[in-house]
Amino acid sequence: GAGVSQTPSNKVTEKGKYVELRCDPISGHTALYWYRQSLGQGPEFLIYFQGTGAADDSGLPNDRFFAVRPEGSVSTLKIQRTERGDSAVYLCASSLSGGATGGADTQYFGPGTRLTVL
Amino acid sequence: AQSVSQHNHHVILSEAASLELGCNYSYGGTVNLFWYVQYPGQHLQLLLKYFSGDPLVKGIKGFEAEFIKSKFSFNLRKPSVQWSDTAEYFCAVNRMDSSYKLIFGSGTRLLVRP
Numbered sequence: 248g249a250g251v252s253q254t255p256s257n258k259v260t261e262k263g264k265y266v267e268l269r270c271d272p273i274s275g276h277t278a279l280y281w282y283r284q285s286l287g288q289g290p291e292f293l294i295y296f297q298g299t300g301a302a303d304d305s306g307l308p309n310d311r312f313f314a315v316r317p318e319g320s321v322s323t324l325k326i327q328r329t330e331r332g333d334s335a336v337y338l339c340a341s342s343l344s345g346g347a348t349g350g351a352d353t354q355y356f357g358p359g360t361r362l363t364v365l
Numbered sequence: 366a367q368s369v370s371q372h373n374h375h376v377i378l379s380e381a382a383s384l385e386l387g388c389n390y391s392y393g394g395t396v397n398l399f400w401y402v403q404y405p406g407q408h409l410q411l412l413l414k415y416f417s418g419d420p421l422v423k424g425i426k427g428f429e430a431e432f433i434k435s436k437f438s439f440n441l442r443k444p445s446v447q448w449s450d451t452a453e454y455f456c457a458v459n460r461m462d463s464s465y466k467l468i469f470g471s472g473t474r475l476l477v478r479p
Contacts, residue, residue, distance in 0.1 A: 250408075251408075278465060280465065280467075282467075282469075287471065287472075288471050288472075289369070289455050289457070289469030289470050289471050289472050290409070290455075290467070290469050291469070292466045292467065292468070295465045295466065297465075302465070303463070303465065303466065306466075338408075338409070342465075352465075353411050353414065354411075354467060355410075355411075356401075356408050356409040356410070357408060358407075358408040359408065
């Protein structure tokens with residue numbers, strides 16, 4: 248079946264602009280995650296949704312970052328006033344039920360959006 | 366803060382050589398452990414995972430990993446690598462009290478020469 252999809256695959260923007268990154272999870276997955284991967288590093292957790300609500304947004308670096316999942320399916324990560332340090336690959340993942348299974352869920356990752364801030 | 370260390374950043378092997386990639390984590394409580402792989406041009410995919418039971422876990426493509434609790438380690442092994450194993454390998458951990466949050470190591474790039 249279809250995996251996690253993310254659009255756009257690449258986004259180039261100028262410092263100070265606003266960007267939106269979209270994630271389409273696997274159908275039926277209630278849990279959705281955003282991670283950020285900088286060059287030479289592993290992915291870093293940003294935010295976790297269980298259904299429509301953000302159960303944990305402790306990984307968001309500052310208030311320029313915001314994410315929504317209004318209908319419990321597609322999610323959008325929004326970055327205001329982008330800075331060069333925001334350049335990274337933004338990964339989305341989904342799993343069947345999230346933390347309710349004590350971490351037994353497998354997180355399925357999308358291909359990522361490569362964001363470049365000039 | 367919890368962390369995951371992968372000591373080998375780059376590994377180069379010839380085909381048929383044996384592979385062992387190190388992974389150590391720094392959390393004293395109950396954890397779940399994962400190895401993810403990213404082949405060139407592809408997205409992250411799960412190689413294997415450990416939750417409980419037998420500390421020797423077998424995954425896809427002939428990979429296995431052993432959880433040694435006393436050493437806080439979860440090393441990945443394969444007895445004989447193939448050129449198609451060329452990829453980046455990430456170890457990850459989650460804690461039982463925040464089990465949705467994967468903490469990743471910085472990755473090991475493996476190059477297998479034909």
